[in-house]
Amino acid sequence: MKINLEFRMMKESDFSECARKFISAFSGEPWNEDWTYEQAYTRIDEMMASRMSRGYVVCDGEKIVSMCCGRIMTYLDFKELWIDEFFVDPEYQGQGIGSRMIELMRVKLLKENVRYMVLSTDKRYPAVKFYEKNEFEISESLVFMVNVI
Numbered sequence: 001m002k003i004n005l006e007f008r009m010m011k012e013s014d015f016s017e018c019a020r021k022f023i024s025a026f027s028g029e030p031w032n033e034d035w036t037y038e039q040a041y042t043r044i045d046e047m048m049a050s051r052m053s054r055g056y057v058v059c060d061g062e063k064i065v066s067m068c069c070g071r072i073m074t075y076l077d078f079k080e081l082w083i084d085e086f087f088v089d090p091e092y093q094g095q096g097i098g099s100r101m102i103e104l105m106r107v108k109l110l111k112e113n114v115r116y117m118v119l120s121t122d123k124r125y126p127a128v129k130f131y132e133k134n135e136f137e138i139s140e141s142l143v144f145m146v147n148v149i
Contacts, residue, residue, distance in 0.1 A: 010055030025087035083119035
């Protein structure tokens with residue numbers, strides 16, 4: 001399969017396709033999540049609602065094959081991108097697209113004086129190895145906490 005990849009900023013007109021790809025990416029192993037289209041679309045819309053939101057997509061021609069959404073946050077004298085969601089279409093996984101997405105995001109983010117990318121993921125998922133391969137480090141000093149209401 002010949003692919004022609006383009007990296008670009010996400011547009012509101014991408015939300016619908018991103019929602020469908022989001023469902024596909026997270027319905028399989030190891031997540032097995034049962035998202036509806038409305039839930040996925042709303043999540044993307046909410047993540048992209050802030051003026052500090054950043055969304056990136058990788059397209060193969062007209063088809064979106066990867067998405068990353070996050071928010072730029074100030075911490076003391078530097079900025080961080082907090083990644084909320086990141087996926088590669090299951091049909092395109094294992095081809096280096098996710099790694100390329102992170103590399104291209106770094107270039108864009110440095111222009112905005114962003115010095116860190118931060119995220120949380122389940123330590124049981126293969127995503128941990130992917131992020132470590134892409135120079136993310138597990139912080140031994142931080143704790144992820146949840147309060148179920």
